[in-house]
Amino acid sequence: MTEPTAPNGLPGPTPPTGDVTYVYGVAAPHGALHDVVESLRGVAGAPVRPVADEAGGLVVLVSDVPAADFEAAPLAAHFEDLLWLEAVARAHHGVIDAVAARGTVLPLRLATIYRDDDRVREMITADRAAFTRRLAHLDGSVEWGVKVYLAAAPPPAAAEPAPEPGLSPGRAYLRGRHQERNARQDSFREAADSARRVEAAAGAHAVEHVRHRPQQGPLAEGAGENITNDAYLVPRDRTDDFRRAVERVAQESTAIRVEITGPWAPYSFAAPGPDESGARDRAVTT
Template sequence: MSGTVRYLYGVVPALPELSDDVADLRGVDDAPVRVVTGGEVAAVVSDVPSDDFDEAALAAHLEHLDWLEAVARAHHGVVDAVAARTAVLPLRLATIYRDDAGVRAMLTAGREEFAPRLARLAGHVEWGVKVFFVPPAADPPAGAVPGDGRAEGGAPPDPELSPGRAYLRTRRHERHARDSAYGTAMAAAERIHEAALSCAVEHTRHRVQQGPLAQGPFENIANDAYLVPADGSDAFRAAVEEAAAGTGVVHAEVTGPWAPYSFAAAEPADPAGTADGAGETGREATAG
């Protein structure tokens, strides 16, 4: 029978009642969740088979999206459940330590960074705002020649405007219209950001989604996260939606509230207790 290692979900304040609060939670591999305390901070952990989380096993698992999806769902489920009870610094997916002693050593080493960050996050949630550019439907310029050789409105084509020149003229018109709309969209995205920021205490800008991460037909031009007082969530959403209304060239997608993943800047600081191959902050496995 293989041994076990400690899978970490997040760092929390060391509250006496937290062990009872998490007793009913199940985490990765359906393992029971528990708390390991190190002074004034603690880690939410579960015991997972070492054979599944050593360096070689993780490298193999990273090739299987079904496994990653299951781990990510369990990980985020625990973090969200804990965040409903107390402030939490979510840790990276698949952050592994060999044993409880290693977890405690990490908590001790990072205490001066963890404690003030937890105090800062208490009573706050994360909201996400993605802004998408919605290109306008381009109208052909006056006198443009469609595919049947006739000008707009059915009039005979301009004899001095060849089909090739008409095509290029139409393309220039389309590019100009799109460039103008894009500038309007970027200005709208900045107004949305300012409105969101007026209701937030912190902000972080993520990379816009492209390629396989992009969803939907429109271009993502802003992908931001905001740390918002929990009792200010309604005002935050209303401010963003009002700023996005009526622009015609942007669509704003507001998501949340979430545990403050984007604002958990503190990471485990002591590699001494990490499992073989896990590295200083554990191994990050992402599902996209």
């Protein structure tokens, strides 16, 4: 095989070989976990397997993936390839969702990579207390998404019955623009008030709330401008009340459109709460 060369003609860096360990998430061991993991295929079609911590109280879900794709340098290049990234994301979330359907799982960030299983065990041992607290907090709850959209653009200002005497075309134009601006501000103000009522209704049935950046451009779906994009951690036995409360407030306002999605694994709540410490994950090979 020809040795890779750099632009200056000197030998280039040797491509990484072998496997590294891809980490999906952390779970507490339970009777059904082994059965679920046994049949799972994850990133790059690799089998998913459990790695237990030394104390046996936590399980890390991992796969062996090729270093040639997942070492730091090739991984950074792959992150520019949207099709590759989408395939990895789908496989990652597929594993998390399958495990979450049978028990509590703490998802880690996409493309969390460790050199080998020993490094994974070191990580889980160092952060055991934080992981254990977070899993206990997530136990029995699921994530729901609530997006609030401005229902529609405000209607243009109504034309005046007759122009005021002496009002020039330029002044008439400026007055019309002023009325349109006021109408838009009123529309946003009403939508913002309705969005706050949605948040209050949802929060009454949730144990935690995360506010994401509103979606814009290609990420935005459906009609209307996305003005809030929130996630709620909701106990499973309160999900019906959660949905009914949000839908009731949404129906009371014509200024907004509300989209409810879920239930999901608690992706938005994987980070520790304000009273927790410890590193959550690493996005580069360790």
